[in-house]
Amino acid sequence: MVIAFSSDHAGWRLKAELMATARARGHEVVDLGVNSDDSVDYPDMAEALARALAEGRAQMGVLICGTGIGISIAANRHRHVRAALCHDVTTARYARLHNDANVLALGARTTGPEVARDCLLTFLDTPFEGGRHARRVAKLSGTPAPAEGA
Ligand code: RB5
Numbered sequence: 453m454v455i456a457f458s459s460d461h462a463g464w465r466l467k468a469e470l471m472a473t474a475r476a477r478g479h480e481v482v483d484l485g486v487n488s489d490d491s492v493d494y495p496d497m498a499e500a501l502a503r504a505l506a507e508g509r510a511q512m513g514v515l516i517c518g519t520g521i522g523i524s525i526a527a528n529r530h531r532h533v534r535a536a537l538c539h540d541v542t543t544a545r546y547a548r549l550h551n552d553a554n555v556l557a558l559g560a561r562t563t564g565p566e567v568a569r570d571c572l573l574t575f576l577d578t579p580f581e582g583g584r585h586a587r588r589v590a591k592l593s594g595t596p597a598p599a600e601g602a
Contacts, residue, residue, distance in 0.1 A: 453547055453576070458484035459560070460494040460502040460523065464518030466560040470514060470572050477576065482510050498526035502533050505554065513555040514572065520559035527555055531593045544571040547559035548578035552589045 455474050459467040464486050471481045484500040486492050494517045501513045511534075517523040520537045527535040534557035536547030539562070547553035556575045558568050580589075 453508045453512060454456055454480045454482060455576075456482040456501050456504040456513045457516075458497045458504075458513065458523075459486060459516035460518070461486060461491050461495050462518035463523075463558070463560040464488065465508050466558065466565060466568055467514070467516050469565055470516075470558075470568060471534065473569050473572055474514075474576070477573070479576070488490075491594045494523040495526040498523045498535075500556040500557065502527055502530040506530070506532055511554070512576070515555055515557045516560050518559060518561040520557040524557035525554075527557065534589070534592060538575070540567060540571050541574045545578050548575055549581045550585045552580040554583070 457467050457471050471483060474481050482504060484504060498515060501515055504510045505513055512534060513529055515523045524535040524537045531556055534551055534553045535557045536551060536553035536556040538544040540546055544556065556572060558571060562591045
């Protein structure tokens with residue numbers, strides 16, 4: 453799978469660590485920046501990731517800012533993006549199982565590197581459960597609801 457990574461200045465160090473983790477798992481990585489402490493605006497970094505997904509340059513994404521809040525809010529303004537701000541493996545697992553999240557959002561100032569790594573691995577390894585959740589996820593993007601499920 454190709455995974456795009458994007459962060460602001462608060463998240464780029466954690467981004468570098470997580471890109472290495474993804475590569476070690478055999479994934480291809482697209483680095484959308486940034487790679488320094490120079491201040492940038494998180495909506496711009498979310499925009500870059502949304503574009504990469506829309507253009508098919510990646511199937512999944514990881515977004516990181518200080519808290520993960522601003523960058524996930526920005527990303528979720530795009531209908532094709534389902535960004536989940538996760539703080540532990542449980543939220544990462546359900547983000548995939550129930551929400552079919554295609555973007556993992558993390559806070560570099562609020563989540564330690566080891567937990568962030570566990571979140572990433574769980575996110576990548578967990579499939580979407582489908583069924584009744586497919587109907588709900590379809591409603592998120594305004595696409596016709598699948599008939600199945602209760
Ligand atoms: C940048 O200082 C910080 O505001 C940003 O990384 C993020 O936490 C916003 O939600």
